[in-house]
Amino acid sequence: MAILQTDTKTGEAIKVGDFQLTPLTRVLKVQGRYHHFGFVWNRPKAILVRKPDGQEQIMPVTDFSRIAIWSILAGGLLGTILVSLLFWKK
Amino acid sequence: MTDENNQTQPLDTRLEMVQNTMEEVLAAADVRAVYGEPIQHGDTTIIPTAEILSGLAFGVGSGGGTGTDQNNSQPWQGSGGGGGGGGRVLSRPVAVVVVSPEGVRVEPVIDITKIALAGLTALGFMVGMMFRMSSRRHALPNIED
Secondary structure (H helix, E strand, C coil), X not given: CCEEEEEEEECCCEEECCEEEXXXXXXXXXXXXXXXXXXXXXXXXXXXXXXXXXXXXXXXXXXXXXXXXXXXXXHHHHHHHHHHHHHHHC | CHHHHHHXXXXXXXXXXXXXXXXXXXXXXXXXXXXXXXXXXXXXXXXXXXXXXXXXXXXXXXXXXEEECCCCCCEEEEEEEEEEEEEEEEEEEEEEEEEECCEEEEEECCCHHHHXXXXXXXXXXXXXXXXXXXXXXXXXXXXXX
């Protein structure tokens, strides 16, 4: 039986210039019952920016490559189904 | 020398060693693995970010048996054990955090090659389906028809 865990982790805040940045990550962890297998998918989620005036802003880190690839593949699959349906009717 | 030591290691020690390796692989879940060290260039600081995929699997086994030789005169027994495993760590840049006096912004890292390959794959599927359906339409009619 595998243990599946998802978690949002917060890293140590770093000071860059006048800004304080706190990194956030999203982790998916799959672990076997007797530690026989393990899988980790760790990806950046956002950056928490604290401005000099004390304001906080969350800047999401978006993976545009992954979105584009999956969109194109989904579009291709949909297009293939449409093409087959169009030719089928004719 | 080292091989001899490894061969004489008890199974528990080997399991412990593999579990330690597993823990090291699972340490990829740490935040520090995703966000790189800040790189300063003039007034601008760059923090690279990457997604990390890591996996590891292994298996161990042991067994023993007893028997007799062909004349049923001499009993014998034996035992053995073994194990194996494999793992991989993949890393891919996702974005770059740029900190300048103007402010903080996140610049995406776009992998054109992978996107182009995905586009070609999708196009290939569609064109392939078109040819398949088109050849079906133009196929010779059956004798009964």
